[in-house]
Amino acid sequence: MRRILTTGLALTGLAAGGLIAATPAHAAVFQTYGTGVNVRSDAYLSSPVVRTLPGPTSIDVDCQKAGDLVTVSGGSSRWWAHVPALGGYVSVAYVAIPEDKLPGVPECGGNPNPPSGDITLADVQAMFGSRIANPSLVNTGLPSLNQAMRDANINTPYRKAAFLATLVHESRLEYNIREIGDTRPYGGRGYIQLTGDFNYRPAGQYFGIDLLGNPELARSLQWSAPIARWYWTVARNINPFADQLNMGKVNAAIGYPAGAEDQRRCDSFKNAIRYLTGSVPAGVVCTRSKAYAGDTSKLTRAQFDALGKTGGGLG
Structure with missing residues (x-):
């Protein structure tokens, strides 16, 4: 369940399987939960999977971006965390925080809107x-x-x-x-x-x-x-x-x-x-x-x- 883990645990910086090295000064550290969480090349469910997290993982996030809505048993979010070390985005729905948007993390490029030219x-x-x-x-x-x-x-x-x-x-x-x-x-x-x-x-x-x-x-x-x-x-x-x-x-x-x-x-x-x-x-x-x-x-x-x-x- 997403809300079981607390923000305090999310900020401990524990790494799973050695995926994350030293934390960049501009990044915030959070913890994912669950197994088989996909890291995608962009903030959309149709974007290619660049890797899969085998279990709860400490991630260094430099910004977040609005994209596809993801709903899991613990809640839902349309925000995606950009993790430079993993080369992609993780849905905030799989981050162990009580909020639906990462606190204190800037938006990527300051523009959460979908790309221009999209059909509405x-x-x-x-x-x-x-x-x-x-x-x-x-x-x-x-x-x-x-x-x-x-x-x-x-x-x-x-x-x-x-x-x-x-x-x-x-x-x-x-x-x-x-x-x-x-x-x-x-x-x-x-x-x-x-x-x-x-x-x-x-x-x-x-x-x-x-x-x-x-x-x-x-x-x-x-x-x-x-x-x-x-x-x-x-x-x-x-x-x-x-x-x-x-x-x-x-x-x-x-x-x-x-x-x-x-x-x-x-x-x-x-x-x-x-x-x-x-x-x-x-x-x-x-x-x-x-x-x-x-x-x-x-x-x-x-x-x-x-x-x-x-x-x-x-x-």
């Missing part, structure tokens, strides 16, 4: 209106989703519009959604509605987690956005289709047969572009060629890429 709740509500059915839940997931977009180079209006339009139709931008009525072990979960063992297995292998054994991880706050990023850039290579304003290919890459849904998603794409740029450019493609008309969901990336080269159908 007001943005997606303006783009998609009533499709944002649970604003509070959407807002909770946005920090991790924005990080995933940065990681995936979804950094232009066209790419953002295609990605968000896709997710608002897949999941209403709710990170923890489960496909209604789908009782399959590997049915749709999360932002991208990850489906099928042929996706759960490679996604889990990519992130080093057992998605086949723990499919519910696919709709957790920690993994839902990274998995959407994985599908967008690893299972498929979708950014170029967005650059081409080709929502027909985007929809084919997501994996369902051509039909009326294509136009609905394309309309959402246009709405997002209009909001982000002020107008809808000429040349938006909403339909698919014959090669992409079928259900492409079970194709490997190589097989999907081959469709565009051969011009053939799905067999």
